[in-house]
Amino acid sequence: MKADLAACYGQEQLPRYTSYPTSPHFSDAVGSDGYARWLKAIPQHATASLYLHVPFCSSMSWSSGCRTTVANREEPIAVYEAALRCEVEFIARQLDRRMKVNHIHFGGGTPTIIAPESFTDLIGAIRRSFFVLPSAEIAVEIDPRTLTSPMIAALALGGVNRASLGVQSFDPVVHYAIKRVQSFDETAAAADNLRRAGISDLNFDLIYGLPHQTIASCLDTVRRCLELRPQRFAVFGYAHVPTFKKHQRNIEESWLPDGAERYNQACAIANALKESGYVQIGLDHFTLPTDDMATALREGRLHRNFQGYTTDDGAVLLGFGAGAVGQLPQGYVQNENQIDAYSDAIASGKLATAKGYALTEDDKLRAEIIERIMCDFSVDLGAVCARHGSRADAMLDSAPRLKELVSDGVVKLDGTSLQVAENSCLLVRSVAAAFDAHLDQSKRFHNRAI
Structure with missing residues (x-):
């Protein structure tokens, strides 16, 4: 180019076009009553995907773009997990049946911040409320720095079969600039332990355009990740939006690479991954040729939703948790963003829908x-x-x-x-x-x- x-x-x-129209066009013209009607109208034969949002993490990276809150105590996380279980059961009652499910994704934040026994309870509630197909993909986003052996055991017990590990960069200069230090050894240990537990499908998330990042440091990160040979890579450009993410104001704009450097970093990462045998999937994903996503690309079955590129071809995505977005044939719905507002709605036996969009x-x-x-x-x-x-x-x-x-x-x-x-x-x-x-x-x- x-x-x-x-x-x-x-x-x-x-x-990023993970939906169309995009979320800035959602409004309170679609609320809980509209969502309830849309749920009742889902065809009996339809299969759903589930997204569960866990907006907590143990520490806040200055570069984070997630809707998340730092949690230093177990109580608010436990209360939130209980609200998630209630919402799962409430939505299932609206459907008036155990709807089939072929994809489940836990996002955040850091979903594995939930206590292992609570995660087991949450998976149990999902399986009681929905018919999770034996072939279902159950994926969870993980911060390798905080992953424990009991949590890995809970993930395996719950049937999790795909894990997305946040890597971003292994450059220590970048780490200190964004207040997020993560060693290669921590990442390697998490990958090895997950695989030992039978969770063998691993995704690594990389970021370019971070403070003080260079082409050389990007390529060094890729080289080290390739030693661990994950099935998929997702490669995103850092989104600097300090107007909306106040913690990003700790990052000086002068630390950020300019547009040409960002472009060169993105190209360098893409070329290195393709030269190592990975197939480029759309804008920002790379997979091994044997991966389901590569097959879907070859067969024209690749799709895109709020989790990015996916093999999921369903028309129903049910979102659970604060700020979670759902998609139905009629349009989009989004829950209350604030944790307290979301929890209060669920505690009062209501849908937590705050806004949406009718297509x-x-x-x-x-x-x-x-x-x-x-x-x-x-x-x-x-x-x-x-x-x-x-x-x-x-x-x-x-x-x-x-x-x-x-x-x-x-x-x-x-x-x-x-x-x-x-x-x-x-x-x-x-x-x-x-x-x-x-x-x-x-x-x-x-x-x-x-």
Whole structure:
């Protein structure tokens, strides 16, 4: 890619498109009553995915972008876990059946901050309330620095079969700049112990664009991670949004690499992983060729939701916990963000829904176009529009930004077939944004494209 294109498009503030429309467009026009109706309307044969948000961690990294709270006592975590169990049981009663579940994801924060016995109780409540399929993927996000042997035993007992380990960087200069020190040995021990317990599918999360980070330190982190050979890598750009994340104000902007350096770091990591045999999945994931996600990519079955790229093709994602987002055929819902407000709603026997978004037919059409671009780097606009009873020429007319992308060589357009140029894959969010009818209203909420 030309450096000037990376500089031009890479500086745009754009969504990650884990949903469309994106969360800044959610409003209280959709509340608990609307969510209850949507739950009742879920078809009997539908299968669900579950997301459980645990907004606690043992310490706060200055670079964190998560909705999380530092917890120094066990009591608030135990109270919150009890609220999660109640919400799981309450939603199941709304459904009036044990709905089949094929994906469960525990996110945060640090979900493994829950006491092992409480985690076992929570998994038990899920299995009583839903029919978790034997083939279900059960994934949990883990901070390797705080993972204990009793917690690993609880994860294995609960049927967890995938773990995402936060790595970010092994550069000590970066560690001290973001107030998060994590050694390679801690990470290796966590990976080894999880595998010994039978949790063999491991994901590593890396970040570029951190304070004082360099291409050399990025590549050193990759080299050391490759010694542990995880099944998947997720590689994200650091999002510096001190307006919304006050703890990020501890990071001086002068410590951050500029746009060109961020781009070069992202390319260096991607090239190193591909040279080591990993397959690039969309914008920011890399997997071994035998991984289910690589198979889904080859077969055109890759999808994208609030957890990023996924093999999950279901239309129902139920979110549990403070700030958790759910997705149903009718639209999106989001729980109360504040832990107290969320817990109070659940304690009073109510849905904790604070806001949401009801999809229009145009939203559904654009959502499919954007998802295919983000997943496949291409889309047959004619085929997608036809499925939605629309015309490709009308969609192209409504995407004036596309002309500039074609002119700059970022996109190739052959009739109604769109392809992101091979050397412009890191600009895929810019291509997706060309079809975002809501973008101008939400740019200030997003991080730059690269």
